[in-house]
Every structure is written in C-alpha cells, then in structure tokens.
Amino acid sequence: MSLDIKNLLCNEDCEKILFKYNEGRKMLDYNIKKYIALIKENESCVDHNNIFFLKCLPLFNENQKNYEFVIGVFKNSKLSRLLLSIIFLRTISALLLRMFRKKNYQVSSSEYFNFGQIKGALSTLARFHAASIIYEEKRSTNQSPFRISEHFAKEIAERTFSFRGRSCEKYVVSDEMANKIVKYINSEDGLKKLLRPSEKYRNVLCHDDLWRNNIMFNETDDCLLVDFQLCRYTPPIFDVLLMLYINVEKNILRANFPLFLDMYYDFLKTELSYSSINNETVIPKSSFLQSAQDYSLPALIESGLYGTNTFLPEELSTSVISNMDTFEEFSFKNRSPFILKEYENNENYRKRFNNVLEPLFEILEKI
Secondary structure, eight states, X not given: OBOOGGGGSOHHHHHHHHHHHSTTOEEEEEXXXXXXXXXXXXXXXXXXXXXEEEEEOOXXXXXXXXXXXXXXXXXXXXXXXXXXXXXXXXXXXXXXXXXXXXXXXXXXXXXXXXXXXXXXXXXXXXXXXXXXXXXXXXXXXXXXXXXXXHHOTTTTSOOSOOOSSOXXXXXXXXXXXXXXXXHHHHXXXXXXXXXXXXXXXXXXXXXXXXXXXXXXXXXXXXEEEOOOTTOXXXXXXXXXXXXXXXXXXXXXXXXXXXXXXXXXXXHXXXXXXXXXXXXXXXXXXXXXXXXXXXXXXXXXXXXXXXXXXXXXXXXXXXHHHTBHHHHXXXXXXOOHHHXXXXXXXXXXXXXXXXXXXXXXXXXXXTO
C-alpha cells in the first residue's frame, strides 16, 4: 500500500497554521518533502513561502508522542532558546515547528561535522543538559534533592528499545563478535543497565537521537536541536558520545577525543554558572571523564543500531517510506535484508557504517 506523505497535512491544517502565524493571509498551496512543509501564501498581491519543520508522530508508541514534558523543562529553566520554535500545530499524525530560515538554521549538507559544527553541537548539548540540572537544583533542598526520575517516571520511560526478539546480523564480523554484541544488549548488567538512570553518575535529560538531521546550524555554527521524542534520563556523556560517534569521522574523533570532552565540560560549567551552580559539585570533572569510559560501548552499540536507519542513502529511505508494507517490514519486522544488501553493494554506505563499527569492534575485542 502506497503512503502519500502529503496526506500528513490537509488544507484546513495549513490554514490554521497561517491564521496563528500570519493572520489574514490567504493560503495558496502547500507541499511536503522529507522533514519540510512549505506553505505558500499571498498578502497584498505578493506571494510568500513559509517553511516549517515537519515531524511525523509515531503511530505505534504513545510515549514518543509526548513533547510537552521536555518543552516544560526548557521553559522552566529559562533555556527555551534551545527549541527550534514554538509548536504551531499538532495534528493527529504530525507536529510542525517554524523553521528559523531567516537566521539560516539548516541541516548540515556534509556527511560529517567539521570542527566548527562539532563545537557548536557540544555547546548546545551543554545548554540542553544544563536545563534539567537547573530545573532539579531549583526544586532541591539540602534534605531532599529533587530528581526528575522520581517525579516523572512515565515521561522518561525508555522509548528506543523493547529488547524483544533483537538479533545481530554479522556484517563483517565473526560469530564470536556477534555473540558478544547480543549478550551485551540483552544482559541486565550490560546495555539494559546503562540505558536506565545511573546510580553512579548525575543524570540529565538526554536527547538520544543526535544524528545529522536533528541538529541544525546557521552560518556561525550556532546550533539548534529538533525531535525530542526519544529523550531519556541518563548521564550527559551518553549524548556527547552518541553525537560524536554518529557525526564525526573516526580519525578526527580519535585524534581530538580528550579535547572534545574538555570543550563540552567547559561549556556546561559556563552554562551552570549563569544560575550560580558549581559544576564540580553536580558533575565533578573526574566523574565526567570516568563516565566516558563506562559509556563508550553502549553509545557505540546504539550508534550502530541507529545507523541501520540514519545512514541509509536518501533513495532507499524514500523507497521504504513510500510503501506501507515495506515501511512496516523495515521498521517493525526485519530490516536486515535491506541493510545487508546496501552494505554489500554501496561503498559509501559501507564506509559510513564502518565509521561506527570499527571503533565498536576495537572495544569488543578487549572484552
């Protein structure tokens, strides 16, 4: 069955958006193309184009539909500048946010982030993580520390993994390596444990979906995040590592890894200082660096699992979402045939995937 993405919106939806955004203007037409909704309008005989970020709401996971909690934390910590913009419309199947096109925020056109973009992304992650720390500290007392996990358990429930029937395909890896991955994913002391709030390190709201299309830059490499449906409550290093492993070329990352960690930590320190919070009190530097060692393996495994979707070339992604049966097979049943075929036949995809797989195997070989 074919899926027409234009059906995510209708004329009535677009008219409501324009009424809230530009009251009195007449809608002429609208068009949707991969993450973007373009609504054409007319005012005083002049045509205008309005560009919105379009997010398709998950049909099978109610937890992923709840954006209000994350947005509330931003607003309460006075860090709402991290949001792409206010929500203009939430339909049955879609969420729209206004694009900051006038400020030139766009998804990077490069496969990997350059140094300026890495710095911008780390700075924004620090502000994002600072939001939940500030939120908690404002509600804490010496006798009773406030923790998001104790008050909003439903909102931070695991949204990414179900751990049901998960297998490991052997791309270029031995049976022994594949078995190690499966064992680690399903072990109560492995990935499952590290996806939960940590008892060892300070936790924050983490984005957990930091691939290229969810991170937008302007011409100065200032950065905005979109798509918060997979947020979880874990140590901030999980987000930092995930962003680096997915978006930075492995040789660049290997050569600059300590620098990037220091850069993030300094950004977090500065952000917390604006609220008179001592970084060393909430997240000591030694603790942060130790967490980088503890979370490297889970972050690499999650990067690899995300790569089965986010690294796909646009042609295959379009083909998958254009047919409901194919989409269901890929998303909920078995995507292995799609991935294996692309890995074997597409050199660029193979190199992109190996950027994550090679450092993952280096760690697994030591276990």
